[in-house]
Amino acid sequence: MRYPKIRELKEAIRAILKGPYTSEFPYQPHKPYERFRGAPHFHQEDCIGCTACFQVCPAGAIEFKDELRSGKAKRTLIVHWDKCICCGQCQANCPTSKGIVLSQDFEMSTTEEHAALFESIDKEIVLCGCCRDIIAPRDQILWVARRLGALCFSNASLMLFYLNALNLASRDDSLKLHESELLRSDRIKVLCPRCRREAVLKS
Ligand code: SF4
Ligand code: SF4
Known part of the structure; x- marks a missing residue:
């Protein structure tokens, strides 16, 4: 015959004194553990x-x-x-x-x-300032720009976001496609990687 171990006896005594571990949910509201x-x-x-x-x-x-x-x-x-x-x-x-x-x-x-x-x-x-392709959510870009701080000035898109959040740069919210060729001035726009490469190579 196997005798109960001390730990099991302790559990049994605790259960007798404290009552059952189970709650009466759904008849009573149940509060989960922290x-x-x-x-x-x-x-x-x-x-x-x-x-x-x-x-x-x-x-x-x-x-x-x-x-x-x-x-x-x-x-x-x-x-x-x-x-x-x-x-x-x-x-x-x-x-x-x-x-x-x-x-x-x-x-x-x-x-x-x-x-x-x-x-x-x-x-x-x-959206990309030229081809209107999706870049990323506004909050995500801003989160990256804020974490980079002054370092974001090495990237034109991040810099514009940073300045825009400080009300120092305007936003381009138009959904119109940029129909002409990319110019040197287009480099200072929020661009997707493909358009940025094109703007840098062609200007
Ligand atoms: S990752 Fe989040 S949403 Fe997905 S199963 Fe786990 S807890 Fe649920
Ligand atoms: S910030 Fe967090 S909750 Fe929001 S999309 Fe990214 S992982 Fe999901």
């Missing part, structure tokens, strides 16, 4: 729209789409809670650490369609 990993939520102010969370999500619970809407280019980031396994990889790999944060929300049951279990945010996208 480090519980629940549904992730985006934070508009801290997300820079870089899509690192999309790239590392092992469950494919995050998606993004870039589109033109009401004359503006937007990136929409979506987290699907019905696919999320609450692993925390998105938060751990977010460059700002606060763009997407796991919450203590665990009640995901719904009478709605599964497709209704999602959250999304929009980020403004910057």
Whole structure:
């Protein structure tokens, strides 16, 4: 016959004195432990729209789409809670650490369609000053420029962003294509890598 070990006896005595470990949820509200990993939520102010969370999500619970809407280019980031396994990889790999944060929300049951279990945010996208191709979200470029500080003056696009954030340079928000050949003056524009190469080589 095997006798109970001391550790098991201690657990049994503790359970008798403290009551059961289980909670009475759903009849009583349940408060998760402090480090519980629940549904992730985006934070508009801290997300820079870089899509690192999309790239590392092992469950494919995050998606993004870039589109033109009401004359503006937007990136929409979506987290699907019905696919999320609450692993925390998105938060751990977010460059700002606060763009997407796991919450203590665990009640995901719904009478709605599964497709209704999602959250999304929009980020403004910057287009190339010449070919109007997508460069990156405005917040991401600004985040890079701020981190580089004075070093961003070595790159015309980053410099313009930095000055624009200080209200020292104007923004070019037109969606019109640049039809003529690239000139030397076009080098001082926010350009995609292909147009920048072309502007540098041709001028
Ligand atoms: S900033 Fe964070 S939350 Fe936003 S897209 Fe990048 S990784 Fe995702
Ligand atoms: S917690 Fe894990 S599964 Fe859920 S969205 Fe983040 S990376 Fe994807």
